[in-house]
Amino acid sequence: MANYITIAPAQFVWEQDIKKSRFILNIARITSEDDARAFIENITKQHYKATHNVFAYLLGDNDQIQRYSDNGEPSGTAGVPMLEVLQKNNLHDVVAVVTRYFGGIKLGAGGLIRAYAGTTAEGVKAAGLVARLTRTKVTLTIDYKQADMLQHWLTTHDYQIIATTYDTAVHLVVPVAEVEVPEFQAILTDFLAGHVVFQIGEKTFFEISTK
Incomplete structure (x- = not known):
């Protein structure tokens, strides 16, 4: 579809x-x-x-x-x-x-x-409206002490956090346009001084707020 x-x-x-x-x-x-x-x-x-x-x-x-x-x-x-x-x-x-x-x-x-x-x-x-868009599922794993800083960066740069889970670290799921994934990784790696692990998942449909 x-x-x-x-x-x-x-x-x-x-x-x-x-x-x-x-x-x-x-x-x-x-x-x-x-x-x-x-x-x-x-x-x-x-x-x-x-x-x-x-x-x-x-x-x-x-x-x-x-x-x-x-x-x-x-x-x-x-x-x-x-x-x-x-x-x-x-x-x-x-x-x-x-x-x-x-x-x-x-x-x-x-x-x-x-x-x-x-x-x-x-x-x-x-x-309210949502856009149903094809995006790459990117999971970010970071330390607890960096969670607030990363969440703030994602929000101010118009990335939507789809899910957040906690165990020994914090895991954030973010939909990213396929062409933006390499730059997204590079920018966040620099922003977090390398203290982030990326898991690049499959392309799928996400519902993203149009606000």
Whole structure:
């Protein structure tokens, strides 16, 4: 599978009230259309008393599958704005359902577009995004006395620590772009005066925060 951006949690819920109508976003990762359909069906069952359960989803390395539904809202005012938000965030393999409980005040076409798009956009922002990238797994082994210094260096140089374990030494797992590995080793060897052991692992997918 290709590199791509998706939501940080496997599933996320966010809601807001707009002119007495309640809008609830449920968004989740998916790997197939069956996943998407099952998620939509589940949310619809949970909110069977809602006025509308609008959905949109993208699936495939190149978003080969794109589906949406206005679920009774005026054509083009709900599902399409949601889909466009997913596209603008460069998201892949996600399904979003916005549930609306009508509060008695009509929003008009423009208001509906803003409500569905805005609920999706704010929910995606609240969930947070991760990039699923191919990286080389590098394990750094150092003495305890150097752990804080190394962690600070990694953080300030935008390297994400995936895992930390402790025994007679400290072991940090860091994903590094393959082309950067030699330079990464050279810089840290110099920075730590040679008091570091590198274990270069296989290339695999890591989820790295986009913040």
